[in-house]
Amino acid sequence: MKRILEEIITYQQLLVSLKKETMPVEVLKSFPGFSNPTRSLKQSVASSEQGIIAEFKRRSPSKEAINLKADVMEIAQSYEQMGAAGMSVLTNQRYFGGSLEDLQLAKSVCNLPILRKDFMVDPYQMYEAKAYGADAILLIANALPSEKLEELAVLAQELGLEILFEIHEAEEIEKLASKHIDLIGVNNRNLSTFEVDIQQGLDMLPHLPSELLKISESGIQDTETIGKLIEQGFNGVLVGEFFMKQKAAEQNTNNR
Ligand SMILES: O=C(O)c1ccccc1NCC(=O)[C@H](O)[C@H](O)COP(=O)(O)O
Numbered sequence: 001m002k003r004i005l006e007e008i009i010t011y012q013q014l015l016v017s018l019k020k021e022t023m024p025v026e027v028l029k030s031f032p033g034f035s036n037p038t039r040s041l042k043q044s045v046a047s048s049e050q051g052i053i054a055e056f057k058r059r060s061p062s063k064e065a066i067n068l069k070a071d072v073m074e075i076a077q078s079y080e081q082m083g084a085a086g087m088s089v090l091t092n093q094r095y096f097g098g099s100l101e102d103l104q105l106a107k108s109v110c111n112l113p114i115l116r117k118d119f120m121v122d123p124y125q126m127y128e129a130k131a132y133g134a135d136a137i138l139l140i141a142n143a144l145p146s147e148k149l150e151e152l153a154v155l156a157q158e159l160g161l162e163i164l165f166e167i168h169e170a171e172e173i174e175k176l177a178s179k180h181i182d183l184i185g186v187n188n189r190n191l192s193t194f195e196v197d198i199q200q201g202l203d204m205l206p207h208l209p210s211e212l213l214k215i216s217e218s219g220i221q222d223t224e225t226i227g228k229l230i231e232q233g234f235n236g237v238l239v240g241e242f243f244m245k246q247k248a249a250e251q252n253t254n255n256r
Pocket residue numbers: 004055057060061062063117191194217218219220238239240241242
């Protein structure tokens with residue numbers, strides 16, 4: 001079976017080449033948001049008790065429908081009210097039902113730093129992230145060679161975007177120099193098998209550079225697990241499905 005990550009990366013490369021034709025970088029640079037100052041996700045996580053990065057996620061390759069009817073503006077405001085340190089917005093349409101417009105709307109209705117959670121493969125996407133209002137971007141260690149990760153990281157930093165560098169295995173930390181990393185994310189989900197192992201993430205803690213803020217990502221399904229991860233040394237958590245399902249349940253109750 002072709003790994004989903006490889007499939008997504010191939011798709012992204014094709015998508016970016018089409019977008020470059022329809023919306024050149026020069027046009028992205030003229031977006032009003034392009035020159036906005038960055039809201040620091042790093043500072044917000046560092047100064048928050050549980051460093052919660054709450055994700056907007058309608059569906060996913062592993063779960064299909066999560067909350068298909070979700071309203072991004074309502075959810076952004078509720079994440080801010082519940083005390084999240086930041087918001088992650090999946091901007092990939094095909095696999096997650098998200099969009100850059102979701103990101104733009106989220107940014108416009110709350111004061112949270114916004115992470116563009118997508119599969120970044122090309123410098124063009126850094127300009128796009130900035131134009132639509134992202135404060136931080138994701139770089140996935142397993143998705144690209146070191147040279148490409150560095151190229152994207154350098155440009156992101158030039159544009160004032162912070163970097164969440166995601167790893168699944170401890171050795172992957174070596175793929176990008178610490179000077180380019182604002183937050184290190186340990187993905188508890190294996191992107192080939194979709195298996196989630198929170199303990200494997202916890203076991204990696206002693207191997208991570210002490211100076212970096214550490215985020216536990218994926219598969220977190222209750223508040224007890226959030227507490228345990230923070231108690232054991234993570235500075236924050238990135239949670240999607242659990243919060244989005246809660247929001248769907250609240251919506252159903254309100255509609256009755
Ligand atoms: O969520 C998936 O099924 C998925 C599959 C393949 C690549 C990436 C995937 N997720 C992206 C994410 O990073 C998660 O949405 C994020 O860590 C939150 O996870 P969760 O709390 O389990 O929704």
